[in-house]
Amino acid sequence: MKTLLVTGGAGFLGSHLCERLLAAGHDVLCVDNFFTGTKANVAHLMEHPRFELLRHDITFPLYVEVDEIYNLACPASPIHYQFDPVQTTKTSVHGAINMLGLAKRVKAKILQASTSEVYGDPEVHPQTEGYWGRVNPVGPRSCYDEGKRCAETLFFDYWRQHRLRIKVVRIFNTYGPRMLPHDGRVVSNFIVQALRGDDITIYGEGMQTRSFCYVDDLIDAMIRVMATADDFTGPINIGNPREFTILELAQAVLRLTGSRSRLVFKPLPADDPKQRQPDIALAEKMLDWSPTVELDCGLEKTVSYFKAQLQTGERETLDLAR
Ligand code: NAD
Ligand code: UDP
Ligand code: UDP
Numbered sequence: 403m404k405t406l407l408v409t410g411g412a413g414f415l416g417s418h419l420c421e422r423l424l425a426a427g428h429d430v431l432c433v434d435n436f437f438t439g440t441k442a443n444v445a446h447l448m449e450h451p452r453f454e455l456l457r458h459d460i461t462f463p464l465y466v467e468v469d470e471i472y473n474l475a476c477p478a479s480p481i482h483y484q485f486d487p488v489q490t491t492k493t494s495v496h497g498a499i500n501m502l503g504l505a506k507r508v509k510a511k512i513l514q515a516s517t518s519e520v521y522g523d524p525e526v527h528p529q530t531e532g533y534w535g536r537v538n539p540v541g542p543r544s545c546y547d548e549g550k551r552c553a554e555t556l557f558f559d560y561w562r563q564h565r566l567r568i569k570v571v572r573i574f575n576t577y578g579p580r581m582l583p584h585d586g587r588v589v590s591n592f593i594v595q596a597l598r599g600d601d602i603t604i605y606g607e608g609m610q611t612r613s614f615c616y617v618d619d620l621i622d623a624m625i626r627v628m629a630t631a632d633d634f635t636g637p638i639n640i641g642n643p644r645e646f647t648i649l650e651l652a653q654a655v656l657r658l659t660g661s662r663s664r665l666v667f668k669p670l671p672a673d674d675p676k677q678r679q680p681d682i683a684l685a686e687k688m689l690d691w692s693p694t695v696e697l698d699c700g701l702e703k704t705v706s707y708f709k710a711q712l713q714t715g716e717r718e719t720l721d722l723a724r
Contacts, residue, residue: 405429405467407510409460409501410474412439414580415515415573417447418621419472424450426625431466435459438477443580460497461489464504470628471512473501476550478517480543480671481586487545494549495556502560505567513569513628514557516637518678519547520572528645528679531572531637541673554637561635569627569634574641574680578617578700579707589614592652593701593708596661606670608649611677615642616700619693626689634688641680642693651697658701 406423410416411432416439423430429452432444436457447453458464460475476493477483483490498514505512521529522537537547560566577589584594595602623640646654652665686692 403427403429404469405431407431407433407466407468407471408474409433409472409497410439410476410515412436412441412443412455413474414443414478414578414582415576415617415620416472416474417443417580418578418617419474419624420444420447420453422621422625424453428452430454431456431468433458433460433464434475438479438482438582438585460500461492463500466504467508468504468510471501471505471510472515472624472628473498473512474515476515476546479582479585479587480546483546484542487542490545491549494546494553498553498556502556502566506560506564511567511569511628511632512557513571513624514553515624516554516570516572517546517550518572518574518639518641518680519543520551520554521678522547523673523675524677527677528643528681529639530681531639531684538673542671543673558635567632568636569630570636570638571624571627572637572639572680573620574615574639574678575612576615576617576620576641578704581704583708583711588612588648588651589701589704590708592655593659593705594712596655596659596663597705597708597712599661599663601666602652602656602663603668604648604652604665605668605674606648607667608652608665609647610670610674611645611647611679612651613642613645613679614651614697614700615640615693616695616703619695623685623689623691626691630688638684638688639680639682640685641682643680643682644697645677645679646697654697654701655705658698659705
């Protein structure tokens with residue numbers, strides 16, 4: 403069995419990945435600076451004999467001995483990545499250099515969690531890996547989008563220059579348990595608002611589209627990408643091609659929660675992409691994979707998670723009030 407490093411392993415996707423890699427019999431080293439990740443996300447793994455948690459910021463060098471690296475460290479929700487945009491770019495760029503340097507020294511295979519944001523506000527629909535994107539280099543989303551684009555450049559230069567074994571995965575909107583309730587992403591926002599009976603905040607007219615992938619499907623694909631032959635580098639799109647308007651998502655959340663929350667319309671944030679849908683033909687061919695979890699089913703599991711979270715939160719508030 404292998405020793406695997408997961409950076410950002412205490413985050414939403416990272417914690418699910420650590421779980422799956424442990425279950426497959428590997429040693430897992432989870433590295434996280436807890437900016438948006440939490441110890442609670444991996445608390446159930448702490449007693450596992452093959453799991454190790456290290457507090458570390460990947461913008462600083464890291465010297466460990468591992469066989470494979472999953473580089474997920476980077477805040478992913480707009481409010482978090484825009485909170486300290488310089489640190490966001492550093493995490494993507496310096497972080498990538500450090501993890502690539504580490505991979506080079508120990509001859510590890512390395513996978514980058516890239517993003518559909520590299521396509522920006524796309525003119526090509528659905529997005530194929532061959533599309534170069536339409537990204538604003540000087541806007542509020544640029545720290546994330548351009549940081550991730552530069553990380554891809556670094557991965558491909560280490561591959562060309564140092565013959566590193568790389569895998570670049572472009573992840574499209576993914577949701578599920580362990581998203582943070584206040585991270586501003588649309589699925590968590592709508593569910594928390596619906597469960598609390600608060601207004602559902604639709605930005606713009608809600609006609610912009612996204613395609614939502616359930617976390618289990620995404621992790622399954624990520625592990626398959628790591629297992630591809632050494633000459634396969636990607637980039638490869640991973641996501642669910644079923645496209646919904648944001649208004650349709652709001653209606654689905656209202657239906658599944660039985661909530662009587664009102665829909666309210668707020669201004670559309672700057673550079674908000676109008677449409678996004680992955681072309682997953684390459685993933686279907688290379689990985690023999692396609693997503694299996696329908697939106698309603700994934701949303702139900704996510705609603706159950708947030709219900710439990712909100713109940714715990716309310717209990718804690720009551721305890722404090724006593
Ligand atoms: P997340 O914010 O829950 O996870 C990111 C993790 O990285 C957190 O645990 C955070 O504390 C950690 N981190 C941030 N900066 C760090 C640093 N400098 N050093 C060490 N750790 C650091 O977000 P997520 O949704 O789990 O995203 C994981 C990865 O997948 C990110 O790279 C993100 O860009 C990418 N991604 C996610 C989505 C999605 O829809 N969830 C879509 C596209 C790409
Ligand atoms: N690095 C690291 N761990 C290692 C090896 C390297 O964190 O095990 C970092 C180190 O900070 C270095 C960076 O990765 O600056 C890039 O390494 P590389 O060997 O590519 O270039 P260098 O800057 O060492 O010439
Ligand atoms: N959005 C919304 N209401 C919210 C949060 C987000 O209408 O409370 C919209 C947002 O403007 C965007 C879409 O939902 O068009 C997806 O937003 P998210 O931040 O989840 O992901 P991204 O924009 O990075 O795809």
